[in-house]
Structure formats: C-alpha cells, structure tokens
Amino acid sequence: MAYNCVVLVKQVPDTKRITGEAMNEDGTVNRGALPAIFNPEDLNALELALDIKDKFGGTVTAMTMGLPSASAVLRESLYRGADDAVLVTDRRCAASDTLATSYILSCAVRKLKCDILLCGRQAIDGDTAQVGPQIAEKLGLPQITYVEDLIDISDGAITVRRGLGNGWQEVKAKLPVVLTVLDEANEPRVCAGKRLMKYKKALSPAEIQAMGKDTDIDTDAYSKELEEKGLLIKQWDLDFLEADMQWCGRDGSPTKVHRIQSVVLAAKGSKDVEATTEGITAMVHDLIEENTIA
Amino acid sequence: MIEVNKAGEVWVFAEQHSGRLEDTPIELLSKGRELADQLGVKLAAILLGNGIDDMPDRLGHYGADKVYVAEHPLLEHYQANSYTKVIYDLIHKHKPQVVLFGATPCGRDLAPRIASAAKAGLTADCTDLQIGRHEIKKTGQVYDNLLFQIRPAFGGNIIATIINYDRWPQMATVREGVMPMPEANGTRKAVIVKETAHISSEDLPLEIIGQHIEEKKVNLKGARIIVAGGAGVGSKDNFKTLWDLAHCLGASLGATRAAVDLGFVDHDHQIGQTGTTVRPSLYIAAGISGAVQHISGMSDSQKIIAINNDPNAPIFKIANYRILGDLKEVLPKMISAIKEKV
Numbered sequence: 001m002a003y004n005c006v007v008l009v010k011q012v013p014d015t016k017r018i019t020g021e022a023m024n025e026d027g028t029v030n031r032g033a034l035p036a037i038f039n040p041e042d043l044n045a046l047e048l049a050l051d052i053k054d055k056f057g058g059t060v061t062a063m064t065m066g067l068p069s070a071s072a073v074l075r076e077s078l079y080r081g082a083d084d085a086v087l088v089t090d091r092r093c094a095a096s097d098t099l100a101t102s103y104i105l106s107c108a109v110r111k112l113k114c115d116i117l118l119c120g121r122q123a124i125d126g127d128t129a130q131v132g133p134q135i136a137e138k139l140g141l142p143q144i145t146y147v148e149d150l151i152d153i154s155d156g157a158i159t160v161r162r163g164l165g166n167g168w169q170e171v172k173a174k175l176p177v178v179l180t181v182l183d184e185a186n187e188p189r190v191c192a193g194k195r196l197m198k199y200k201k202a203l204s205p206a207e208i209q210a211m212g213k214d215t216d217i218d219t220d221a222y223s224k225e226l227e228e229k230g231l232l233i234k235q236w237d238l239d240f241l242e243a244d245m246q247w248c249g250r251d252g253s254p255t256k257v258h259r260i261q262s263v264v265l266a267a268k269g270s271k272d273v274e275a276t277t278e279g280i281t282a283m284v285h286d287l288i289e290e291n292t293i294a
Numbered sequence: 295m296i297e298v299n300k301a302g303e304v305w306v307f308a309e310q311h312s313g314r315l316e317d318t319p320i321e322l323l324s325k326g327r328e329l330a331d332q333l334g335v336k337l338a339a340i341l342l343g344n345g346i347d348d349m350p351d352r353l354g355h356y357g358a359d360k361v362y363v364a365e366h367p368l369l370e371h372y373q374a375n376s377y378t379k380v381i382y383d384l385i386h387k388h389k390p391q392v393v394l395f396g397a398t399p400c401g402r403d404l405a406p407r408i409a410s411a412a413k414a415g416l417t418a419d420c421t422d423l424q425i426g427r428h429e430i431k432k433t434g435q436v437y438d439n440l441l442f443q444i445r446p447a448f449g450g451n452i453i454a455t456i457i458n459y460d461r462w463p464q465m466a467t468v469r470e471g472v473m474p475m476p477e478a479n480g481t482r483k484a485v486i487v488k489e490t491a492h493i494s495s496e497d498l499p500l501e502i503i504g505q506h507i508e509e510k511k512v513n514l515k516g517a518r519i520i521v522a523g524g525a526g527v528g529s530k531d532n533f534k535t536l537w538d539l540a541h542c543l544g545a546s547l548g549a550t551r552a553a554v555d556l557g558f559v560d561h562d563h564q565i566g567q568t569g570t571t572v573r574p575s576l577y578i579a580a581g582i583s584g585a586v587q588h589i590s591g592m593s594d595s596q597k598i599i600a601i602n603n604d605p606n607a608p609i610f611k612i613a614n615y616r617i618l619g620d621l622k623e624v625l626p627k628m629i630s631a632i633k634e635k636v
Contacts, residue, residue, distance in 0.1 A: 015449030102410060124449060127567070128418035130406035133374065137410035142499035143374055145403045159503065165399045167507035171500045247413075254415030254461035258428050258442060261453045263586055267598065267612045275601075275619025277627050283599070283615055284631040292576045292597055293519070293543060293632065 002057035003153065003175070005049035006112055008105060008119035008131070009042040009062050009077060011070040015124050038073045041120025043080075043188040045181040048150060049118050050081045050189065056153055059083045061112060065093060065105055068206035074233050078199035079191035086112075087204045090237040092249045098126075100252035102134035107241040109139065116158065117178045121146060132180035142173045145180040202226070204233040295413050296462050300439070302391030303360070304330040305463075307381070308341040308353055309400055311372065311507075315349050317475065317515070318396025320356050322468055324476035325423055326394060327357040332425045333439055335391070336360055339484070342380055342491070344370035354484030356476050361484045362388075366491040368498060372400055376497040378407040384489060385412055390463050392441050394423075397467035405467050415458030416465040417443035421472045421571075421590070428457050441466070450567050450586035471515050471571035472594075512562040514546050519576045520595075522548030522565060524588070525556060526581025526602060527621065533558045535625045536580055542632050548572065550588045553581075566591035578628075580621045584609030601625070 013034035049060045062077030064070045065088040074085035088108045096104065109117060117139075122129035129145070136143035149161040151170065159172040163182055203211075205223060212219035226232040238248055246252060273279045287293045306326045308319040319339065330337035338360040339353040350361040364380050385393065385408070393408075395401035397419045409416035422444040428437045441464040443456040458464050514520065521540040527533055533553075540547045548565040549558065565572055566588040577595035582588060584600075584607055592598075593612055600613035601621045610616045617624055 013448075015451065097415065098406070099410060099413065099415065126418075126447060127449075128406075129402050130409070130416060130418055133403060133406040134410035136374075137378070137407045143403070143407065144500065145374075146399055163399070164505075164507065166510060167505065169502060169506075170504040171502055173500050254413070254458040255417060255443075255456050256428075256458065258426075258440075258455040258457045260447075261455075263446070263451060263453060263589075267614050270614045270616060273599075273615050273617045275617050275624050275627075277631075280617070280624065280627045281631040281634075283617075284628060284635060287576065287597070288635050 001153075002059075003052055003115040004059050004061070004113045005052055005116045005118060006061045006063055006109055006114045007042070007046045007049045007077070007082070008117070008135075009046065009064050009073045010039040010120075010123045011036050011064065011066055011073045012039045012123050012125040013037075036069070036072065038076050039120055039123045041122060041181060041183050042073075043120070044183050044185045045118040045120045045179070046077055046080060046082065047186045047188040048147070048179070048181050049116070051150065051186065052116065052153065053081070058115075061086060063088065063105070063108060065089070065101060065108070068204055068210065071204040071207055071233055074204070075199055075202050076191065078202055079196045080189055081192065081195065084234070085202070086234040086236060087206070088236050088241070089204075089206055092238050092245065095250040095253060096248065097253035097255045098128055098130040098134060099254060100248055102131045102138055103247040103252060104238065104241065104243055105131070106135045106138035107243045108236060109135065111236070111241065115175045117141070117176070119180055121180045121182050129180070132178060136178035139178070141176055141178050143178045143180070144171055144173060147179045147181045148184045199231065201229075202231040202233055205235045296385060296389060298460065298462050299389040299391055301335065302389050302463065303336045303338045304333065304392040305390040305394065306337070306339050306358070307393070307395045307401065307404070308339040308349065308361070309396055309398060310341065310343055310346070310349060311400075313343070313345060313347055313349075315352060316396060316398065318398055318401070318468070318470050319353070321471070321473040321475055322394050322396060323353065323357040325468070325473045326392075327476070329392060329423060329425060329441070330359075333391070338362055338390070340381060340384060342369045342377055350484060350486045352478070354482050355478040355480055357482070358484045360487055362487045362489050364489045364491040366493060368493050368495065369491060371502055372404075373498050373500055374403050374407050375499055376493050377404050378411055379493055379497050380491045381408050382411045383492060385463060393463045393465045395465075395467045397469045401467050405465060409465050412463070414461055414463055414465055415456075416467070417445060417456040418467050420445045420466045420468045423466065423468065428459060440464070446567065446586070446590050450590045469571055471573075474573075510562060512546060512560075514548055514563070514565060514570045514572050517546035517572065517574050519543050519545035519578070520548045520565070520572055520574045520592075521545045521578045521580070522550070522582060522592070523553050523558065523580045524550040524582030525552035526583065527553060527558060528581070530558045532622065535622070535629075539578070539625055539629050542629055545576075545578075548592075550582055550585070552585075579609050579613070580625060582609050583607045584612070
C-alpha cells in the first residue's frame with residue numbers, strides 16, 4: 001500500500017542566530033540581516049514523509065507559501081528526496097495571519113491527492129503552532145499534533161506516538177490525517193549528492209521571470225526546457241486555488257499588530273561582585289540579611 | 295463568524311485530565327478576573343469531561359463567577375475534534391468576548407482548531423494580557439476595551455502586542471507559569487450552568503491506544519531559589535557543583551536549553567521559552583550567557599546573580615549581582631560562604 005504525503009514547509013529567518021548586526025538601532029529586527037533557512041521542524045516533517053515513502057511506497061510533495069525566494073526550501077526538499085514541489089505565491093497572500101495562511105494552504109492541499117499531510121509543529125519566526133491544527137479543521141481532517149514517532153500504517157490507519165510534554169500518548173487514526181512533527185521525531189537525512197546536482201537547476205516560474213528581467217534569456221523557452229526535464233517547480237496563485245478573497249491576506253486575518261517593542265534588558269539596582277572569597281562572602285551576607293536566603 | 299459583543303463574558307478553558315484540574319486554568323482565572331472586572335463583565339470557566347466532581351466549586355474558589363459544564367461519556371478523554379465541537383457550540387450560543395487557554399500541549403492543540411472553526415483570531419503563547427484602546431491612524435477609528443495579547447515574537451527578540459477588533463471572540467493561549475496562582479477563597483461560589491454536548495462517536499477520530507504520564511520530578515514553578523546552569527558550565531561533571539549549591543540552599547536546579555541539549559541535565563530542568571517560566575526570589579545563573587529565549591523564562595526573578603567569564607554576556611544586563619569570573623572557583627566559594635553563615 002502506497003501513500004501520498006504532502007509536506008508543508010516554510011522558509012524562515014534564522015531567529016536563533018540573532019546577533020547585534022541583526023538588530024536595528026530602535027531595537028527592532030532587521031530581517032534582511034538574517035539568513036533565510038528551512039524551518040527546522042519542517043525538516044523533521046519532511047523526513048517522516050520520506051521515511052513513510054521508503055517503508056510503504058508512494059509520493060512526497062513539498063509545498064510552501066511565500067515569496068518566490070521561498071523556492072529555495074522547495075529545492076532543498078527535492079535534494080532530500082521529495083518527488084514534487086509546489087510554490088503558492090501571490091501578492092494577495094501578503095499580511096496573512098495564521099488563519100488566512102491555513103485557509104490558503106488548505107485550498108492548495110485540496111488540489112492534490114493527499115493521504116497524510118505533514119508539517120513541523122511550529123516555525124521559529126512565530127512559534128505559534130497554529131497552522132497545522134487550523135488546516136486540519138479547514139479540511140475536516142483529524143489532527144495528530146506533536147508527533148515524535150511513527151509506529152505503523154496499515155489497513156488505512158496510522159499509528160503514532162505523540163509527546164504530551166510530561167509523557168506520551170500512542171494514537172491511531174484513519175487516513176487521511178494531518179500530523180505536526182516534533183524535532184525529537186528523527187534525524188533529517190542529508191541532501192543526496194546526485195539529487196542536488198540535478199535539482200539545483202530547478203526553478204519556479206516566478207524565479208524564471210525575475211531572471212528574464214536581468215538577462216536576455218527567453219523565459220518561455222527556458223520554462224519549457226525545465227518542464228521537460230522535470231525541473232519546473234509548480235507555481236499556484238490564488239486564482240488557480242479558487243480561493244475566496246475574503247479569507248485571504250489582510251482581509252482574511254482577524255489578528256492585527258497593535259505595537260512592536262524591543263526587549264530592553266535592565267536590572268533594578270545592580271552591582272559588581274569581586275570573584276574573591278571576601279566579595280562573595282559579603283554578597284551572601286547581604287542576601288541572608290534581607291532574607292532572600294533563609 | 296462571531297460578531298463583536300461588548301457585553302460578552304471572559305472565558306477560561308478549564309483544562310482537566312482524568313479528573314485533575316491543571317494549574318494553568320487556575321493561573322488564568324487570576325488574570326481573567328482582572329480583565330473581567332476592567333470590562334465590567336462576568337468571568338466564566340468552561341469545563342468539559344465526564345464525572346467532573348468538585349471541580350466547578352474549586353473554579354469558583356479561584357475567581358470564576360460562572361462555570362459552564364458539559365458532561366458526556368465521550369468527553370472523558372480530550373480529543374481536538376470533540377472538544378472543538380462542544381466549545382464552538384458554546385461560543386456560538388453565549389458569544390463571549392475573550393476566550394483564554396493555557397499554552398499547554400492540549401491548549402495549543404485545541405485553541406487553533408476552535409479559532410479556525412469560529413474564523414476568529416488567536417494569539418499563541420501570550421506572556422501578558424491587558425485591556426487597551428487601539429486607533430487606526432489612517433481612518434482615526436478608535437476601538438476601546440480591546441484585549442491586548444502580548445507575546446514575545448521572532449525568537450523572543452521583540453515583544454508584539456496583537457489585537458483583533460472586528461472578528462470575535464478574542465482568543466489567546468497563555469504560557470504556563472507567567473500568571474501568578476491566585477489564593478483560593480472557599481466562600482466564593484460560582485453559578486453552575488449545565489450545557490448539553492451534542493457529540494457522537496464520529497467526533498472521536500483518534501483511538502488512544504496507550505498513554506504514559508510522568509509526574510514532574512522537578513518543581514521549578516514553585517521554587518523560591520533556583521540555581522541554573524548553561525552551556526558555559528562545560529560538562530555534566532561541572533554541573534555537580536551546581537547541584538551542591540542548590541542542595542545547601544534548598545534550591546531547585548534549572549538549566550538552559552543549550553545545557554539540556556548538551557546532556558548536562560534532564561529536560562525537566564529546562565527554563566525558558568521552550569521550558570518552564572519561573573519567578574523565584576533568587577535566581578543564580580552560572581555559565582548562562584543570557585539568550586533571549588532563556589531570559590524570557592526567568593527575567594521576572596526578584597534577584598538575579600550572574601556568574602560568567604564573559605564581561606559582555608547579556609545576562610549581566612539583568613543581573614543584580616554581577617560576578618565576572620570562573621564559575622569553578624566562584625561556586626565553591628559561594629558554597630562555603632553559605633555553609634558558614636547558615
């Protein structure tokens with residue numbers, strides 16, 4: 001029995017590597033100064049899908065919503081073993097919150113055959129963990145969040161172990177199903193050399209268009225050439241998805257930003273303590289005096 | 295869509311498993327009480343289950359004016375589908391203006407599914423909630439008494455205040471441990487409102503085959519003193535000195551994610567954005583540089599001692615006592631100083 005897996009992946013700024021240069025004078029984040037990376041837990045979701053394909057057969061399609069530059073994470077998915085890649089891109093997707101994003105992605109997933117829809121538990125730019133469950137609701141599918149291990153797939157049902165923070169739960173659900181995957185689930189495989197050589201030439205139509213502006217390349221002919229070689233990344237816009245615009249972008253997003261503040265680190269009253277016996281003894285004495293240490 | 299209802303109540307999801315009420319709904323009741331009083335509306339808890347025992351009374355003791363109770367054999371074990379259906383029906387019927395969930399694995403599984411069904415906004419992992427006003431600069435339109443949903447974003451490097459003014463209810467999940475536990479008042483009584491759960495076995499798509507829950511061995515949330523170590527401690531062996539210091543102070547042992555990932559200590563000890571949020575009287579940070587992800591989980595400590603050999607470590611910015619030096623020398627000195635005095 002073979003299964004069609006669709007993996008939702010996201011290109012994110014590497015928030016774990018924020019240094020002084022990535023912060024503006026006013027304390028806001030300069031996104032441009034951060035490297036764009038494959039959202040870490042989406043790599044675990046992709047690995048789980050590839051593992052399912054290795055064990056049971058079937059296909060793995062990687063899908064992302066974002067700017068044309070997000071094609072990079074689709075190429076990376078192809079290097080690692082995905083069979084197909086879909087870029088959902090449209091200016092009207094801009095300013096989508098998690099609700100609008102999940103609506104748009106659910107429209108896109110409907111265009112595919114999908115037995116198992118996977119995504120990382122959360123993306124490191126927002127850390128919300130909302131899009132997975134929201135897509136599941138939109139598609140009317142059961143969700144299994146925090147998946148840490150695949151146990152079995154048989155008779156049209158999947159059994160997994162999910163983390164509960166203070167323990168775990170083993171659950172079984174009939175397919176189709178939505179899984180959100182934890183980083184504990186597996187160790188993502190590295191990019192395969194041969195696949196990298198092949199798919200590094202893969203491009204989305206939007207990227208080819210952009211190339212056409214800088215060079216005198218015949219974009220139509222080039223697209224055709226890539227398509228024949230299986231190197232043209234599928235690109236869908238909101239018209240193709242037949243999405244209802246009232247649920248997309250800014251209009252489709254109930255949450256708005258009222259204010260952004262920088263994190264100001266400051267202590268109320270602080271002093272330097274010499275790392276000597278005298279210095280430390282005096283500090284301990286202070287803390288006992290004021291009853292902080294009983 | 296649920297329309298804006300300024301007279302709507304403030305709701306708290308009363309998460310319980312196997313008849314045991316979690317801490318988070320109780321923490322949320324303290325904040326919920328504040329919000330409801332400011333808005334001049336009732337505070338209600340939403341309790342689903344089968345055999346709910348004295349939980350409604352307890353929710354009353356902690357500040358709820360009302361408890362909506364939905365009991366059904368199929369609600370015995372939490373599942374996203376069944377709980378979404380019942381809570382969505384209740385939201386539709388009573389039109390609350392605010393619905394709060396703990397940002398527990400269960401709350402983070404459930405709240406987005408409900409928000410999607412209600413087509414409402416949801417903000418994840420809030421660290422504070424306030425009532426405030428928002429003005430749209432372009433049109434000059436003013437919205438009063440909105441829920442300010444305050445959360446760290448971008449890996450904790452910025453603090454965002456999120457609102458939703460046109461589509462309700464205003465929903466948020468709130469991080470565990472960031473709201474103080476209220477005192478129970480045994481004389482406070484909540485009105486209990488029985489609700490019917492319209493669900494069938496089709497609303498239980500998951501078969502729960504097995505489950506293993508571990509009792510938390512480490513009490514960080516309630517600790518008065520915490521001795522915490524980061525990657526700078528260097529090794530599991532060096533961590534022993536931290537254990538010794540914790541032991542002689544009667545303190546709990548905490549760690550950064552980096553120290554946990556390096557295998558110095560168990561995950562139960564992790565403090566920060568992906569671990570526990572703590573607010574002890576004294577926090578001793580040894581070999582912790584002070585990544586925002588860690589600081590967001592401990593910056594509310596009353597006193598902070600930082601020991602680090604890097605003068606530029608961000609932890610020094612929030613420390614009350616800055617000790618620049620080698621923790622292998624400093625910690626033993628602290629231990630003997632404490633043993634001498636106490």
